[in-house]
Structure formats: C-alpha cells, structure tokens
Amino acid sequence: AQSVAQPEDQVNVAEGNPLTVKCTYSVSGNPYLFWYVQYPNRGLQFLLKYITGDNLVKGSYGFEAEFNKSQTSFHLKKPSALVSDSALYFCAVRGYGGSQGNLIFGKGTKLSVKP
C-alpha cells in the first residue's frame, strides 16, 4: 500500500535560518511526489513536484526539495526562513492500483518561524 509519513508534527525555526520539513514515502511503483502549503482557513497551494530527473527540485517561494531514492525521502528545504513561511505543509505521493491518479497526503507539519 502507498503511504506518506511526515514524522514531525511541528518544526520551529528562527527567521533567517535554514529549514527542513521531512517526508518519507512508500509506493509500489515510481514515486511521484508533491509538496503543498496551507495557510489558515485557506486551501492547499502547490509548491513543487518530483516526477523524474534531477533529485533537487526547485519550487515556489524559494522552496526546494531533495529526492533520495535510497532513503525513500523527499524533504522540503529553504535556505533562509521567513516569518511568512509559517504555515501547515503537506507532502503527497501519487497512488497506484485502485488509487491511481489520486494523491495520498501526509498528516502535515506545522512550521513556525519566529522573528
């Protein structure tokens, strides 16, 4: 069965420091991976995706993610955090089999960036 794990419920970072939000996955085929951000009382916004190619994927708002096949991870990163980056972050993987085409989301990680 396909699954996504976000091991941290919350990540706290000081403004200006680098940030990492962790994600690991389990799929039965090629991994197609996505990151989304959600601000309070809003829908999810697409940040970036990995389909194939370079392991380092660049996305919106200065975010990037590193795909690591051996560790089955797809961690979200940003070199210098902003207070405005504080939000809920979701990792997702495309499903296979009966869920083909659908996204399977992690439980989310709350990022808090303090000034």
Place this chain on the structure above:
Amino acid sequence: SQTIHQWPATLVQPVGSPLSLECTVEGTSNPNLYWYRQAAGRGLQLLFYSVGIGQISSEVPQNLSASRPQDRQFILSSKKLLLSDSGFYLCAWSHPGVQPQHFGDGTRLSIL
C-alpha cells in the same frame, strides 16, 4: 488561467438537515475533480473523485454523496447531516495524468 470557486465559505447547519456544497472550475476542460474533508486543520481525507461528467468514485462509505452534472461543476450533498460531518471541505481539480491538484479555499461546515 484556471480558477476554482467553492461556496459558501462557512456554513452552520443543524443535525439532520440537508447539505449542498458547490465547486466550479474555470479556464480548463475535462478536469479531474476531487472532494476532501480536513478535520482539525490536519490530514486530508479523500471523499470522492471524478474523471468525467456523471463518473463518481467514492473513497469512503458515509452519508455524503457527490455529483458532477456538468464538466466543471462538482457538488457534495447529504440528505441528513450528522455531527461527525463537521469539518473543512476542500474541492480540487487537476489535469489528467501526473499533475498537481489545485485547491479551492474550502467550506467550513459546523453542525449543531
């Protein structure tokens, strides 16, 4: 460019009342459409998805139903709401294939 609209933004309904939430997409044709429920600001639960008019797949058995009467219109309904139906309901669309989903701003449903 494509846009997705959901309404209403908030809704308070009594237990046992009916429900109709609407979602429309503009700027694209034949999108895949999705309804999710998000409880307590955390994980998303896929409720229904549709790959075409009249084609609805249900992921979770419950007292909710979905319909797609037009290509870019997706409706979530219930005949009798339960307290457990409270939550934040999100509609999303995507192009077919390995494409990201794009979400509306959601409807916060409170059942009293």
